Amino acid sequence: MSETEDRLEVLQGTLDLLVLKTLAGMGSLHGYGIARRIEQVSGDLLALNQGTLYPALLRLEQQGWISSDWGVSENNRRARFYKLTRKGAKRLTVEVDRWQRMSAAVNAIIAEPSRGGAR
Amino acid sequence: MMTLFNRLRDWRRRRALRARLDEELAFHLEELTREFEAKGHAKPAAQRLARIKLGNTTLVQEAHRERAGLPVVEEWWRDGVLAVRNLRRRPGYAVSMIGMLGLGLTATLTILVLTEGMMREALPVPRAHELHLVSDREGNPSWFSRLSVERLQTTWSEGAVMGYGGDTRVTVQRGGQPARRASGQLVLGNAWAGLELGVVAGRLFNRFDDEIGAGASVAVANHAWAVAEYGSPEAAVGQELLVNRQPLQIIGVLPERFRGFDGLNRVDLFFPASLQPLLAINSNANEFGSDDRPNDPDWNRESRVRWLEVLVRVPKGVAAKRVTPAVAEAAAPAIQDVLSEMRSPYEREALRNRTWWATAAPGGFSHTRNAFAEASRLLTALVLSLLVLTCANLSGLTLARTLARHREMGVRLSLGAGRWRTCRLALVEALVCGVAGALLAMVGVHWILPLAQNQFAAGADVTLAPWQAVTLTKLAGVALLCGLGCALIPAWWLSRLQPLIALKGSLGGGQFALRMGRGLVAVQLALAVMLAAVAFSLGREIDQVLSQDLGFEQDTTLTARFDVRTAGYTEEDFPSLYARLKSTAESVVGVERVGFSATGILSNSRMASTTFARGEGVGVTAESFQTEIVDVDYPGAVGLKLERGRWFSETDTEDSPRVAVVSQAFARRVWGTTEVLGNRIGFGFEPSDEDMEIVGVMSDARLNRAREDQVEAYLLPAPQFPAPLSYVAVRVSRDPEAVRERLAEAFRSVEPGLVFGSWQTLGERVDASLRRDKASSRLAGVVAGLALLLGVFGVGGSLAHLVALRQRELAVRIALGATPDHLQWGVLKDGARLGGWGALGGAVLIGGVFLGGWVPMASNPIVVAIAMACGFGAALVGGWIPARRAAKVDPIEMLKSD
Structure with a gap:
């Protein structure tokens, strides 16, 4: 049980960014690999409902941001490998920029000192 | 994307x-x-x-x-499958829905294809939208001399100018084969370049082949004609043939889709305009004659003969009205020349005020197309009425079915089905019927289209293609609208249905829906009454035409057209030729009398001259009147009737005083009376010895069309007015069928170079002249019959539904002592009320149609009364079965079932 305690849910709308970024860093990866990598890089802080990855992967593929093909995993099993397309790389830049502006805006609001308590 | x-x-x-x-x-x-x-x-x-x-x-x-x-698509697909299942469960309902829609859509598709082929097809040339016809105010082509057209090529610098003569019949002979007729057209040498038309074999003639007085003896062939004659376009190029007895060489074959300058009627051979005198093509022209000099027989050199129609290219961004001053400038010298010799102030005024327009003509100009446009308006109105009627009927049917399913709908809504989803089911069901109806139409059009083409577009050489994207898109649109039209009221009712009330078995707001259903039935009846009135009017008019005396003998006069000039005969040959033909015909058993005339009766050809009336009390001083030149036996051969005076006789010779026989209509128009014997008419402004004395007044005859107003015309004797007589009329004493072939054979044997058109009795020419009107009347009759039938079903369905809903009430009334006759009469009264509303609505619609001027003859009160009676009768017939059912309600059975 301790595995899921204090972990953060992936924010709605950020899964695309996480998948694109992971693929940009790792090249070709299968679904399990992507989920594992996200958790590892986040220091196991992000709790990802790993099944939800697959509809997201299909959506990204339909948008032309990633492509997929069958390959063989390290355990010699047939697996579907996903990789970033050129269009996906451009999209990643947009998504990263958007995220940075969003998080900066949220941080700015949080950082502002409180001016008074509730009456 | x-x-x-x-x-x-x-x-x-x-x-x-x-x-x-x-x-x-x-x-x-x-x-x-x-x-x-x-x-x-x-x-x-x-x-x-x-x-x-x-x-x-x-x-x-x-x-x-x-x-x-694709969730949305899949959802609609599932609804579609459900709708198909529902329809399969009720085959009677499905067949009537699809059948009726199929019928309406078949008629729609037929009209769409016909209209697309006849009206919208552009000439197969680059940028056809640039083509404009130089026309009069009404859009009819204006004619010009060659000199004017060549000047226009200078004054109109924005685009090409293309001139061509009217299409005409020519006599063609290949090698030793017998002479045959073909259609030909004279074209200015640079017209092809102006059209930017390609060639499939050989080359097209150009301005160097078309030099006045030195035209090359060449022809360009139509693709279909070349293939039929020589097997292929390539084989046709280089072939020699005799056209009007003159040797010509085919130098090229046009693209397959190019039929001619009017886009509809196929022209077999095209010649350089400079060959006009050589080929003796002297028809389709407007000639101005004067005493100062005779007209040049070579029309290419004569500014007083106007014979060329003109198409100009008006490039995008250039105003078409700029063509008018360019044409005026080009035609000015020819007009000045004519004005200088014109004595009549009226004619001078008319000529001075003459102006021209540029009418958009991407498909060229065609009289056939104009005539079709008139028929197509009626057809479209009929088909639209049929569609509206079908939709109203089907809407009532769908409503009745939806009302009958109110419990099922209540259950669906109670189980949580969305209101939109429930409405959508009704919509999808109607749309499925619409799609099936459209498919049925696509099959049905294959049978109907050739029939419709034969009746309404006869003579047009068009390939009608039902499978064009534009047509199919329009069909899909109409089918969709019909489907929606049928389902809107039921869907609206469903959107207001309260599940609890529906589950209790009550209709809730259904009473209003029922009233709407009955309203739809009344609308159907009103439309049926209007259509019946239109059909009766058209039929009545044709009957009137056929029952009237058309002014000639229809059954025992055989007629045919021929062209002596194109067969190579000259003016000197005419007397001996006609004498030979006459004696040949008279040698055939059964022939009583043989006459010749210049243009003939119902021959699609006429001649007109500006005529001046002399003397006191003249109502019309000068006007263009129809003229006919006849030999002495012609009036008797065709059976024209004399009212006063005499016909021409052997004493009316070249040297005797000139005479004329006028029609009653002519006499009335010019002098206001038919007592005109001895009055004089002439061609010049000033009276002269050349004027004609009126020696006879004949009964009015429909010379040009079976349906036309009385023709103001006069006859002139051939010996006094030498002209090629191109129409032969043979009066026979026995069945014309027995004489027809022998007569044709006799003429063929004596004059093998003379080509005759088809031999027809005048009755057959009347039939041909009325073909389109008869077809319209027949179609209107069929549509009206269908409309009344739909009205019967509509009333029947509506009342049957009402009786089904009121079963319990009827049973109680019988139990309380009401007689079956009483109940039956009650339902019939309902039907009669619907019929009354329908008949009144129909009368209003007829009034609208009359005031709108669409079908003026529908104004006849007897016709309107009969049509209203038909609508009322249809309602009573429709109400009969439900009334019988109401009378048979068994109260005991009803109580048991409760």
Whole structure:
């Protein structure tokens, strides 16, 4: 049980960014690999409902941001490998920029000192 | 766009994607299990933890499936399948819905294809939208001399100017084969370049082949004609042939889709305009004659003969009205020349005020097209009425069916089905019927189209293609509208249905819906009454035409057209030729009398001259009147009737005083009376010895069309007015069928170079002249019959539904002592009320149609009364079966079932 305690849910709308970024860093990866990598890089802080990855992967593929093909995993099993397309790389830049502006805006609001308590 | 394309691709391979997901999830689960086992968990615990970490796979699969599919499309598809199942369960309802829609849509598709082929097809040349016809105010082509057209090529610098003569019949002979008729047209040499038309074999003639006085003896052939004559376009090029007895060489073959300058009537051969005198083509012209000099027989050199129609290119961005001053400038010298010799102030005024317009003509100008446009308006109105009627009928049918399913709908709504979803079911069902009806129309059009083409577009050489994207899109649009039209009222009722009330078996707001249903039936009846009035009017008019004396003998006069000039005969040959033909015909058993005339009766040809009336009390001083030149036997051969005076006789010779026989209409128009014997008419402004004395007044005859107003015309004797007589009339004493072939054979044997058109009795010419009117009347009759039948079904369906809903009430009334006759009369009264409303509505519609001027003859009160009676009768017939059913309600059975 301790595995899921204090972990953060992936924010709605950020899964695309996480998948694109992971693929940009790792090249070709299968679904399990992507989920594992996200958790590892986040220091196991992000709790990802790993099944939800697959509809997201299909959506990204339909948008032309990633492509997929069958390959063989390290355990010699047939697996579907996903990789970033050129269009996906451009999209990643947009998504990263958007995220940075969003998080900066949220941080700015949080950082502002409180001016008074509730009456 | 790419996403949509990928989604469509994934939708097509959705099963493979599902299998792929299953495999990926299985792999993922295995890897997670392995991961947990590596952390020290036992296998069952590792598997459990892996499943937890992967999440709810059912939800994942559902989300994936949604993404891999097209949920909206699938939902509509499911509704479509459900609708098909529902329809299959009620075959009677389905057949009537689809059958009626199919019928309406077949008629619609037929009209769409006909109109598309006849009206909208552009000439197969680059930028056909630039083509404009130089026309009069009404859009009819204006004629010009060659000199004027050549000047226009200078004054109109914005685009090409193309001149061509009217299409005409020519006599063609190949090698030793017998002479045959073909259609030919004179064209200015630079017209092809102006059209930017290509060639499939050889070359087209150009301005160097068309030099006045030195035209090359060449011809360009139509593709279909070349293939029929020589086997292929290539084989036709270089061939020699005799056209009007003159040797010509075919130098090129036009593209397959180019039929001629009017886009509809096929022209077989085209010649340089400079060959006009050589080929003796002297028809389709407007000649101005004067005393100062005779006209040049070579029309190419004569500014007083106007014979060329003109198409100009008006490039995009240039105003078409700029053509007018350019034409005026080009025609000015010719007009000045004519004005200088014109004595009549009226004619001078008319000529001075003459102006021209540029009418958009991407498909060229065609009289056939104009005539079709008139018929197509009526056809379109009939078909639209039929469609509205069908939709009203089907809407009533669908409403009745939906009302009958109110419990089922109540259950659906109670179980949580959305209101939109419930309405959508009714819509989808109607749309499925619309699609099936459209498919039926696509099959049906193959049978109907040739029939319609034969009746309404006879003579036009068009290939009608039902499978054009534009036509099919329009059909789909109409089918969709019909489907929606049928389902709107039921869907609206469903959107207001209260589930609890529906479950109780009550109709709730259904009473209003029922009233609407009855309103629809009344509308149907009103439309049926209007259509019946139109059909009766058209039929009555044709009957009137046929029952009237057309002014000539229809059954025992055989007639045919021929052209002496194109067969190579000259003016000197005419007397001996006609004498030979006459004696040949008279030698055939059964022939009583043989006469010749210049243009003939119902021959699609006429001649007109500006005529001046002399003397006191003249109502009309000068006007263009129809003229006919006849030999002495012609009036007797065709059976024209004399009212006063005498016909021409052998004493009316070249040297005797000139005489004329006028029609009653002519006499009335010019002098206001038919007492005109001894009055004089002439061609010049000033009276002269050349004027004609009126020696006879004949009964009015329909010389040009079976349906026309009285013709103001006069006859002139051939010996005094030498002209080629191109129409022969043979009066026979026995069945014309027995004489027809022998007569044709006799003429063929004596004059093999003279080509005769088809031999027809005047009755057959009347039939041909009325063909389109008869077809319209027949179609209107069929549509009106269908409309009345639909009205019967509409009333029947509406009242039957009402009787079904009121079964319990009727049973109680019988139990309380009402007689079956009383109940039957009650239902019939309902039907009569509907019939009354329908008849009144019909009268209003007829009034609207009359005031709108669409079908003026529908104003006849007897016709309106008969049509209203038909509508009322249809309502009573429709109400009969439900009334019988109401009378047969058994109260005991009803109580038992309760």
